[in-house]
Structures are given as C-alpha cells and as structure tokens.
Amino acid sequence: MITPLDDFLAATVRTATPLALAALGECLTERSGVINIGLEGAIICGAFGATVAAGTVAATAGGALGLTAGFVIGAAAGAVIALLFALFTVWWRADQIITGTAITLFSLGLTGLLYKTVYGATGVGLTLPTLDAWAIPGLSALPVIGRALFAQPLITYALYLFVPWLAWWFARTHAGLALRATGESPDAALAAGVSPRRVQLLATVAGGTLAGLAGATLVLAQSGTFVEGMSAGKGFIAIAIVVLGRWSPRGVAAAALLFGGASALQYLFQSLGWTGVPYQLFLALPYVLTLLVLARASARSRAPAALARRELTLS
C-alpha cells in the first residue's frame, strides 16, 4: 500500500533531482572562484533546448531517441549560456554578479520569445516524450525509502553515481586539485603552472552543462512540457544549496534533498486534506527556506577564498 508519506518522500527525491544537478554544477563552478548568478539562465535555456530537441526528434525517430536528444541538447544549451557568461566574466573579468543577472534576464526573455515563435502563443501541438520512473526490482520494495530512492527516472540514478564521483574527483585528481587551487588562490595556481583562466572557463561551462541537464530534467522527467519562466528561481535556490552544502558534493546533495522536501510538502498537505492553509504558503516555502538557510549558513560558511574576485592574479 502506498501511504501519503511514501508519496511525499518520492516527490522529495523527484523535485530534488534538478536542484541537485544545478547545485552540483554551481558547486563545481564556485570551487574555481567563479560565482555564476546566471545559473537560472542556463536552467531555462536547458529546458527550452530539451523541449525543441526532444519534440523534433521524437516526432520522426521515436521517444527513446527523442529523450536522448533532449538531454544532450538541453545540456549543450546550458553550456552555451555558461560560455557566454564566461566570455564576460572569465575573459573580460566583468563583474560576475551584474553579468549573471543580465544573463538570467536575457535567457528568460530569449526562451519566452523563441517558445512563442516556434510553438505559437498557446503551445498547441507540443507533444514531448517523458522519462518515466523505472522501479529497480527488489530495491524499490524496501520499506519507507524503497519507492522514494529506487522508483525514479534514470537521471536520478545517474546522480547517485555522480555525487561520489565528483567528491572523489575534487579530492583525488590533479584536475580537481588545480580547480580547488584556482578557487582558493589563483596566484598559487599560476605559480604551479595552472592557467586560472582556462580552469575557470572549463569549470563555468561544466557547471552550465549540469544546469542545462537540470532544465532538461524539469521538462522531460517532471512537467512534460515547457512553460515560460518555468525555472522559477531554481537557479538561485541552487546557489543557496551550495552554501548550505558547504561546497562539498555530498553536502550539496543532502541540502538539495531538504529543498526538495520543502517543495514536496504541498503534496503531502494536499493528500492529508489540509485545505484551510492557503496554498501560496507552500509555494512560497522553498524561497523562505532559502532565506533562512542562507542566514544560518552564510555567517559560518567557508567559501572559496577567491570567489567572485575580478582581478585574476595579484600581480
């Protein structure tokens, strides 16, 4: 029997998935000393890229290929937007926060414009393949956590592997060390023969790729359609998740679950029949939680020392 709690936990993991993807991307970028406030833009561009690619390919080549194309093009769209951000901030050393804000506004406007251009004002005729949950036999029958953790779409399972891999990569590889060194002290990195510019460029594009995947997940594994502005601040929530997760992949994944839970609460209360509480309260909850979490975590946090610094080297 499926209880409201089962549903709540499953919804928690489901809504946490795109948040975790985007936040891990931002974590990667921030460890190199770049704060990408334009993450929201990469998410919405990923969502739109996935919509167009999946819709087009699925119409001729079937659902499975359509989904693959959707995730690939979604990731690529996120990467392109991040590359634009990197051009301004890593190359020209423009202010990361103002540029990121402009990139977000640009992406929200552009996707809205292209959506109306491609699909018309109403979006009629937009049919997309969806990535459905796939229950792992055996594991999904576990009590309480079984359905939540092991009856999810494939992209969630990919995260289970990616989080420990990223932690290992940060800690144990030369490339991971170069990335962390750049974020803490570009001077030291330079002295060690690492090009801070190159590292930051790659880290920003990689972060945008993950944010693009997050956007693709929103469309292909959750809502099944594209809506203008559907990123709804998730890029900014993801930045808060990185702070709460203290810039570590496992911490970020755990923090994403907390935010997934906050978003999923509305389903729980709906199924429990709590109709007296205005639903806007639940809609606002993740944003309020972000503020509370940042207030708790910012003061004690240890951000990469060179985060958001414009001068790449002191010389």
Next chain:
Amino acid sequence: MSATHQASWVGAVQRLALLVGGTVFALVLLLLVTGHDPSVALRALVRGAVGSWYAFTSATLVRAIPLALTGLCVALAFRAGLLNIGAEGQLLMGAAASAAVLGTVGASLGALALPLALLTGVAAGAAWAGVAALLRQRFGVLEVISTIMLNFVALYTVGWLVRGPLQEPTGIYPQSASLPKAVQLPLLWTGTRLHVGLVLAVLLAIGLWWWQRSTASGFRLRAVGQNPHASATIGRINVARVSVLAFLASGALAGLAGAVELTGVTFALYENLSPGYGYTAIAVALLARLHPLGVLGTAALFGALQAGGNAMQRDAAVPIALVNVVEALLILLVIAGDRLTAARSARA
C-alpha cells in the same frame, strides 16, 4: 565612474544616440531571426510609443513613471554597492500595503487617504528591502539572492491577498475592489491617462541627483559604494549604517512605485500588476550609469520600448518577450563596452 560625473552634455547626447542605435540594431536583428518583417513591426512600435500625443502620454510616459521610480531604486542601491535586484518585490509589497490601507480605513480618511496610501507604500517597500538589508548586515547573506527570493515571496503574498483578505466583494476575480475616484492620483492632462506620478518621479530624480553630489551624506553613500574598506578606515564612515539606510531608501522608492501604480494606473491590486518593471529597472539604472537624471531619460526610452512592444504584439504579432531580450542585450552591451574601454585605457 567619476569621469561620467563631469561628462558634458555632448557626452550624454552621444551615449543616448548610441543607446537608441543599439536598441534599433538589436530589435531589427531579433525581428529578422524570429521571422518578422522589421519594417512592419518597427512601424507598429513607433506608432504605439510616439505615434500620437495620446500614445506618448498614455502609453510611453505612463510606463516610464514606474520604470523611473524603480530605476532610481536600483541606481541608488548600486551606487552604494548594494546589488538590490528586488525592486519587483518591493514594488509589489508597496502596492499591496497601499491597497490594504485604502481597502480598510481609506473611506474614513477623506483627503488624507491618498497621501497615507502613498506613504504606506513607501514604508512597505522599505520594510521589504529591510529584510534583505538585515540578512546582509547581520548574517552576510548575498543580497542578490535574498532580494530575488523575496520577489517570489512577495508575488505569492499578493496572490494570497487577492484571493483572501483583499479580494473584491463578489469573490469572483483574484483582485481587490476598484479604488473610488477620490483616492486615485489626479491626472496631469485631461483626455490622457498621464497622472501626477510623473511630477513625483521627476522631482525625486532631481532631489536625489542634488543630494548625491552636494551633501555630505550623499558623498558618504558614493564613498561606501566605491570602496567600503577605505571609507571605514580612512573616512571613518559607519559603513553598516550607510548601507542599511541606502537599502531602506532604495526599497522605499520601489514601494512608492507600487503605490503610485496602484493609485494612478491599475486602481486595483492583482498579481500581474507589474509586467516586470522591477527587472527592467536594472537595465534602466545601468544604462543611465546610475545617474538619477539619466534614469529619467532611460526610463522614457524603456517606457517607449514597452509601449511600442505592446503595439507590436497587437498589430504585428511579435511576442512582447522580444523587448525583454533587447533590454538584456543592452545591459550586456554596456558591460562589454565598459570592459573593452577599461582594457584599452589599461594598455595605453
């Protein structure tokens, strides 16, 4: 930034010409990319923005008023080194508070109701910005993120208010009851929709400009924005105090924008009261180089763009989102231009 202060009228005119040129270029490019006929679309845009006295006053200038007030909000904050992206939320809370006052005690106050409603809007905008100021000062929360989160919370608060406590008496529509004539802002020009909010915006811009360049507190604001560390150590300025006050004043301006929009244009509170004025305000402020008088000019430009964009959507079936893309592109162009100029002067 200091160079722009002494910039002559010639420089200002040159920049405006560049801005208009850049806008037209971006418009034509995007229209071509999205498969619209630029000549048809641009003709609709010009007609909607400045095609007639009515279009100029009732479409362009009416939209320029909230853009100028929120633009001043963003410019003031950025000048103090505070990246307040929350003008949209502060505007909504200003409108909501103002609607709440008018809806509850408005009728019993007579002639005092309107000024009180405006002041309530100012206070609510300041309070909403105050949350972000507190989070920044006490806990070191990045204000970009907190103000954006507060924008969403404000939107849902208005959504709840217009379906709950402030909903119109029949309970059918998600909006507040229409304001009676007595508490609407007077019109500036009969036969148009232009209201006295325009005078308010112009006076505030002039006041802020004078204050920033001619008073000690205005100087402290600029000093903190340029270099908080030097301001504290050499200038013995209480940086925290200046920052918090600037944040509150910035929010107050956006709150006023909300109250003015409610009492001057919409006459009722609803969720889509602002078509993103608070976000466009960032472009308005940055393109004016944060100069209060410049804000009036860029607000008029963006007011025309928004008014023309609506006409373009109506008459040439061009999505209004195109205008938002143009605005964002202009911000990016300004940033790129600044960086390239800086690089050139560093090399020279």
